[in-house]
Amino acid sequence: MTPICPVPDDAPESDFRHHRLGEPTAHWTYLDARGRVLGYVIRFDADNGRKEILPRTYCEGPEGRREWRWKGFPKPHPLYGLDRLAQRAGAPILVTEGEKAADKAAELFPDFVVITSPGGAKAAKKADWKPLAGREVFIWPDNDDEGRKYAEVVARLCIRVGATDVRIIEVPAVFLDKWDLADPAPEGWETDALRFLIKAADLFDLRPIEAIQQFNQIHAVVLVGNRCVVLDEYEDPTFGRHEVRFLNPTDFKACYSNRKIRVGGREISIGSYWLSHPKRRQYGGVVFAPDQETPGYYNLWRGLAVEPKPGDCQLYLDHIRNVISSGDEEVSEYIIAWM
Numbered sequence: 001m002t003p004i005c006p007v008p009d010d011a012p013e014s015d016f017r018h019h020r021l022g023e024p025t026a027h028w029t030y031l032d033a034r035g036r037v038l039g040y041v042i043r044f045d046a047d048n049g050r051k052e053i054l055p056r057t058y059c060e061g062p063e064g065r066r067e068w069r070w071k072g073f074p075k076p077h078p079l080y081g082l083d084r085l086a087q088r089a090g091a092p093i094l095v096t097e098g099e100k101a102a103d104k105a106a107e108l109f110p111d112f113v114v115i116t117s118p119g120g121a122k123a124a125k126k127a128d129w130k131p132l133a134g135r136e137v138f139i140w141p142d143n144d145d146e147g148r149k150y151a152e153v154v155a156r157l158c159i160r161v162g163a164t165d166v167r168i169i170e171v172p173a174v175f176l177d178k179w180d181l182a183d184p185a186p187e188g189w190e191t192d193a194l195r196f197l198i199k200a201a202d203l204f205d206l207r208p209i210e211a212i213q214q215f216n217q218i219h220a221v222v223l224v225g226n227r228c229v230v231l232d233e234y235e236d237p238t239f240g241r242h243e244v245r246f247l248n249p250t251d252f253k254a255c256y257s258n259r260k261i262r263v264g265g266r267e268i269s270i271g272s273y274w275l276s277h278p279k280r281r282q283y284g285g286v287v288f289a290p291d292q293e294t295p296g297y298y299n300l301w302r303g304l305a306v307e308p309k310p311g312d313c314q315l316y317l318d319h320i321r322n323v324i325s326s327g328d329e330e331v332s333e334y335i336i337a338w339m
Contacts, residue, residue, distance in 0.1 A: 001059035003074050004066070006036035011058050014068045016042050021052060028099040030078055030118070033086035033131070038078050041099055041118055055118060073118060076128035081115035085131055088113050092136040094198070095158075097121055097150050101181040105140065108181065108191050109198070112138070121150035124157065130235070133162035138198055143171045143179040155204040160214050164258055167201035203260075208273070211261050215274040220281035222246070222298055230275075231283075231298060242302055249275060 004011075016024045021044035030038040039057040046052070059069045079085070080099050084106075094112040096102045098120070106114040117127035121142070137158045141151035151168045158166045171179070174186050185194060206214070220231040230252040236243050247255070256271030263273060274280055283298040290301045317336070325332040 001061050001067075001069050001071060003039065003057035003059050003069075003071055005038045005057070005074060005078070006032055006034075007038065007058045008066075011066070012068075014040060014056055014058070016040070016056065018042075018044060018054070018070070021046070021054075026100065027056075028080060028103075030073070030080055031083040032078065033082050035083045039073055041080070043100075053120070075126055077118050077123070077126050079115050079117055079127055079129070079131065081113060082131060084113050085115060092138060093132060095137060095139045095151075095154055096181055097142045097147055098180065098182070101140075101142075104182045108194065117154070121146045124150055124153045127157075129154070129157045130161045130237075132158050135163050137163045137166045138169060138201055139167070139204075140169045140181060140198075141171065143175045144177055147178075147180070152204075156206065156210070156214070159204070159206060159259075160217070166204045168204050169197050169201045171197070205262055206270075208261060208263050211270055212274060212277050212279050215270075216279075216281040219252075219274065220283055220298065221275070222283045223285050231286075241305075244300065 016027055018024070024042045025045045026043040028041045030040065032038055039055060042054050042056055044052045044054070054070050055072045056068060057071050057073060058066065059071055060066045080102060085093070091111065091113045094105055094109060094114045096105050096114060096116050098116055099118075102114045102116040105112070117124050117129075119126060137155075139151045139154050139158075141147035155166045155168055175189075176183070176186070181194075218233045222229055222231045224246060227248075229246040229248055232245050232247055232252075234243055234245070235241070253269060253271045253275065257269055259270045260267040261270045261273055284296045285298070286300060287294050287297045288300045292299070292301075320335055321327065321329065321332040325335060
């Protein structure tokens, strides 16, 4: 069964009761940037104190049958709060671990757009963090080792997609182990005190070698004719296609002038640091060579956009001959050979 996201308008309402776990204690609706339902995350609390959190998506089977299933979101997973993120383009972002903490944080800090990723602390890499590009991001970890690891992973992912300033809040030692924003704060820690922790958060710094590795995933220095340019790989936001563009080094450095990295006790632009680093990705030129290895050169070939199917294309050939070529066989053959 394949999840359908967003859920079609004619889909029936979902029943959240589980055959083994019974009635849920809470559920959260995942919406896309246009407010359309993508699916749900459902929480069940057992009598023994255990909790289970399951995704609920509308799916289609191989024969076209559609129904609600206990099945996860397609990868990359959507973020919780995409609708709010789209509505408030200039607001700072606060990332929490889990939907329950996100809802409580939204009450405590209305100046922020609060979001989270589905699947728990170990699933951050499966989520699509690209909507955070160009945004100021604060991450509030749960007060345990797993929460701090989640925060660091999210920080690196946010930097990778182009978030401007990324900060991790430091939870004081007086807070209980495993505390999160959905829990009551310790005595004396009112909302203003919690807000101060956000303001005091330091910028998250990548280690220099991490910065080089991350930039090498999407950038390379390339010789194009007699020019030295910077290749930028990105995903088209409309069609989801892999695209490539070329920037001159000055524009590239300007693009990253607001992102700094600490090297040898001083802050320098991350773009300038990568450009001058001996381990930057680099090619001697650009080629278009289908299904070939091209050592030392960047190959623009990315495979066919669609998988060919066996079948009859006579209607298409007739269109070329009768419409495009006006019935001229010689012109028609020329066009087909050119294609």
